[in-house]
Amino acid sequence: MALSKPSNLILQLTSAYFERLYTSPVKTKAITSCIIATLGNFLSQKISGAKNINKDSLLAFALFGLFFGGTVPHYFYMNIQPLVKNPLLFLLIERCLYTPCFQALALYVLALFEGNTHNDACKQMKKLYWPILTANLRYLTLLQYINFKYVPPVLRVLMANLIGFFWTIFLAQQRAKQAKTKGVRK
Numbered sequence: 001m002a003l004s005k006p007s008n009l010i011l012q013l014t015s016a017y018f019e020r021l022y023t024s025p026v027k028t029k030a031i032t033s034c035i036i037a038t039l040g041n042f043l044s045q046k047i048s049g050a051k052n053i054n055k056d057s058l059l060a061f062a063l064f065g066l067f068f069g070g071t072v073p074h075y076f077y078m079n080i081q082p083l084v085k086n087p088l089l090f091l092l093i094e095r096c097l098y099t100p101c102f103q104a105l106a107l108y109v110l111a112l113f114e115g116n117t118h119n120d121a122c123k124q125m126k127k128l129y130w131p132i133l134t135a136n137l138r139y140l141t142l143l144q145y146i147n148f149k150y151v152p153p154v155l156r157v158l159m160a161n162l163i164g165f166f167w168t169i170f171l172a173q174q175r176a177k178q179a180k181t182k183g184v185r186k
Contacts, residue, residue: 021157029070029157036161037065040168047169048176060113061172068109072102073160087149094148095141103133110175128178132171140167 020028041061045053076098084090107128111121140163147159 017158018154026071026074029074030066031070032161033065033069033164034062035065036165037061037069037168040165041172044169044172044176048173054176056114057172057176060110061168063113064106064110068105069164072105076102087145090148091141091145094144095137099136100133103136104129106171107132107175124175124178128174132174135170135174136167 017028017032038058038061041058042053045057076094080090080093080098084093104125107125108121111124112118116124143163147156147163151159
């Protein structure tokens with residue numbers, strides 16, 4: 001019977017998450033995105049072997065997740081899903097219109113939230129935009145298609161969060177690597 005307690009806790013947490021997702025989706029997605037972005041950035045710094053955690057970077061990812069990472073996708077998907085029923089067309093719109101814009105927004109706003117000037121944020125975005133966008137299109141397109149086509153709608157946000165967690169780790173590592181090699185302030 002002792003083994004049932006952890007699974008019971010997981011079930012309770014999952015139930016509470018889905019309830020909040022249903023009753024207040026924007027707030028839940030914003031908070032979840034904030035947590036995922038912060039944990040992803042923290043893990044990225046640990047994987048990179050950072051002796052001291054870059055708190056500016058952690059805060060930037062947390063704020064981006066809170067203000068943009070949950071809300072922007074919510075409104076995009078909420079407005080496009082009723083209009084486009086074909087998963088392939090939906091994927092095409094998401095990959096060709098939404099993804100390039102959202103990646104540019106993410107790179108620019110993260111740089112600003114880290115304390116960079118507008119000019120430095122633009123320089124950093126110009127250097128990272130194409131490598132990040134092509135990596136996103138190359139590695140996440142199949143996962144997005146699977147999410148749209150095969151994952152039940154009630155679980156799509158959870159799947160997107162899982163994908164987002166690993167993408168945040170990748171994004172944070174690419175930004176940190178670029179900042180070290182190019183001398184742009186992190």
